Amino acid sequence: MEDIEHIEKEMKLINSDGRRLDGRSFDELRPIRIEAGVLRRADGSAYIEWGGNKVLAAVYGPREAHPRHLQDPARALVQCRYNMAPFSVSDRKRPGPDRRSVEISKVISEAFSSVVFKEQFPRTSVDIFIEVLQADAGTRCAGLTAASVALADAGVPMRDLVTSCASGKIDDVVCLDLNKDEDNFGDADCPMAIVPRTGDVVLLQMDGHLTYDEFQKAMGLSIDATKRIYEMQRDALRRRYSVTLEDILKEAPPAAAPVEPEPEQPREDDFGPEGI
Amino acid sequence: MSEEIVSELMRAHVYRLASTGQRVDGRRLDEPRKVSVARSFVKTAEGSARVKLGNTDVLVGIKMSVGEPYPDTPNTGVLSTSVELIPMASPTFEAGPPRPDAIELARVVDRGIRESKMVNMERLCITPKEKVWILFIDIHVLDYDGNLFDACSYGAVAALSSTIAPAKGQGLGDDFPLPVEHWPVSVTTAKIKDLLLVDPSLDEERMADARLTVTTDENGDIRAMQKGLSGSFTYEEVKRIIETAQRVGRDIRPLLQSS
Numbered sequence: 001m002e003d004i005e006h007i008e009k010e011m012k013l014i015n016s017d018g019r020r021l022d023g024r025s026f027d028e029l030r031p032i033r034i035e036a037g038v039l040r041r042a043d044g045s046a047y048i049e050w051g052g053n054k055v056l057a058a059v060y061g062p063r064e065a066h067p068r069h070l071q072d073p074a075r076a077l078v079q080c081r082y083n084m085a086p087f088s089v090s091d092r093k094r095p096g097p098d099r100r101s102v103e104i105s106k107v108i109s110e111a112f113s114s115v116v117f118k119e120q121f122p123r124t125s126v127d128i129f130i131e132v133l134q135a136d137a138g139t140r141c142a143g144l145t146a147a148s149v150a151l152a153d154a155g156v157p158m159r160d161l162v163t164s165c166a167s168g169k170i171d172d173v174v175c176l177d178l179n180k181d182e183d184n185f186g187d188a189d190c191p192m193a194i195v196p197r198t199g200d201v202v203l204l205q206m207d208g209h210l211t212y213d214e215f216q217k218a219m220g221l222s223i224d225a226t227k228r229i230y231e232m233q234r235d236a237l238r239r240r241y242s243v244t245l246e247d248i249l250k251e252a253p254p255a256a257a258p259v260e261p262e263p264e265q266p267r268e269d270d271f272g273p274e275g276i
Numbered sequence: 277m278s279e280e281i282v283s284e285l286m287r288a289h290v291y292r293l294a295s296t297g298q299r300v301d302g303r304r305l306d307e308p309r310k311v312s313v314a315r316s317f318v319k320t321a322e323g324s325a326r327v328k329l330g331n332t333d334v335l336v337g338i339k340m341s342v343g344e345p346y347p348d349t350p351n352t353g354v355l356s357t358s359v360e361l362i363p364m365a366s367p368t369f370e371a372g373p374p375r376p377d378a379i380e381l382a383r384v385v386d387r388g389i390r391e392s393k394m395v396n397m398e399r400l401c402i403t404p405k406e407k408v409w410i411l412f413i414d415i416h417v418l419d420y421d422g423n424l425f426d427a428c429s430y431g432a433v434a435a436l437s438s439t440i441a442p443a444k445g446q447g448l449g450d451d452f453p454l455p456v457e458h459w460p461v462s463v464t465t466a467k468i469k470d471l472l473l474v475d476p477s478l479d480e481e482r483m484a485d486a487r488l489t490v491t492t493d494e495n496g497d498i499r500a501m502q503k504g505l506s507g508s509f510t511y512e513e514v515k516r517i518i519e520t521a522q523r524v525g526r527d528i529r530p531l532l533q534s535s
């Protein structure tokens with residue numbers, strides 16, 4: 001035990017020149033890549049790579065809320081399920097929800113609840129699924145950021161996208177977007193999510209130890225970063241939905257009408273005695 | 277729920293096309309969809325592969341740990357396969373403990389790998405009766421567009437063949453690639469009335485009367501079979517299905533082997 005404490009004390013997370021272990025400065029994000037519309041069956045979907053995180057998000061609905069007793073006659077439910085794949089972490093995670101996943105699912109549901117125009121879809125639910133395929137700290141932020149793009153891809157009416165990012169403290173320095181080592185050996189982590197257009201904070205969590213000044217500094221870093229991430233989200237949607245003249249021309253001659261039933265056949269064939 | 281229903285119009289169309297040897301997506305009756313394999317997709321896993329079979333999309337991760345062997349097989353490693361039909365993949369999938377269809381799926385995939393002796397499990401014994409490698413095959417279905425049996429099996433085979441055992445971290449010498457000795461390929465055929473369709477799409481699968489999965493090895497030998505659904509096959513049909521599985525298996529195997 002003493003050995004471990006010794007190692008932790010010795011472990012330097014910030015170099016003498018102010019760089020972090022992965023070479024970033026204190027206010028630098030890890031590389032982020034977002035892609036919209038990546039799954040076929042889902043009504044909306046998105047994939048995000050954020051540093052070493054790989055996260056998929058899918059949206060179904062608004063659809064009939066199930067079980068029925070959960071239905072709200074006045075508005076839609078917004079329900080999120082955050083899940084980690086067993087192989088997404090170094091020690092295999094047992095499949096299925098644990099207490100951490102349940103909590104994260106709840107706070108993400110609540111974050112989206114405040115932006116979806118729920119009143120337009122009484123008795124329905126909007127179901128958001130977040131699957132962490134590879135984890136490297138900050139999975140809830142990555143998942144939420146992707147889910148937001150998936151909601152837009154599904155055409156769910158919202159006040160705005162939701163954008164998420166975390167800041168924390170390592171070696172007494174407030175830093176943006178901690179990676180796994182920084183999260184494990186750091187002093188604090190503070191994930192948040194914001195509605196960029198209005199500035200409403202729709203998710204906020206914190207663990208560790210921050211002074212009030214440090215907290216404000218962390219929030220400042222996060223808010224600044226969400227502006228950049230917001231642009232990446234919008235960009236992913238633009239790439240998915242922008243149509244060029246070449247696209248239109250390419251699609252023009254339908255190769256073979258895919259699921260067109262032959263209209264000339266007599267109807268008996270369709271509803272024959274065998275009940276095809 | 278409404279997704280489970282295939283319209284009468286579609287049923288009639290699929291059947292009428294198939295009786296002239298055609299399919300809705302332009303394939304022949306004995307032609308599988310395109311298989312694409314992306315290996316080492318997940319760095320946190322010891323091995324992984326993302327496999328697409330048409331639009332069906334699965335991600336398989338392999339994790340390894342050290343544990344005790346089963347008392348009746350003290351000299352062999354332990355293999356454990358599980359499938360999660362996550363609700364992301366289809367409007368008909370629900371969260372919760374695995375249902376019978378997911379359990380059957382995992383067991384059929386497991387059988388193909390186990391029975392073909394794809395991985396030499398005896399070489400995963402560290403100390404007889406005490407310490408062996410435990411191999412977890414975790415299959416995550418991401419997008420369900422028909423025929424999970426084959427998609428999951430391809431994913432598992434591709435992931436296993438790219439797996440590096442983390443021996444160094446356990447103080448057991450150098451990391452080593454899994455001892456892969458055989459190459460099972462699963463081929464599933466659906467029967468719609470009197471017609472046999474290889475690698476059924478979602479609509480085809482839903483209107484199928486019966487289903488037969490045949491796993492063959494590189495010699496064309498049969499290593500596992502599983503019949504499903506309430507319909508039946510004639511013996512002639514079973515033989516045709518096996519012959520097709522051998523031929524299709526030969527075409528698909530190199531896609532799973534190449535690294």
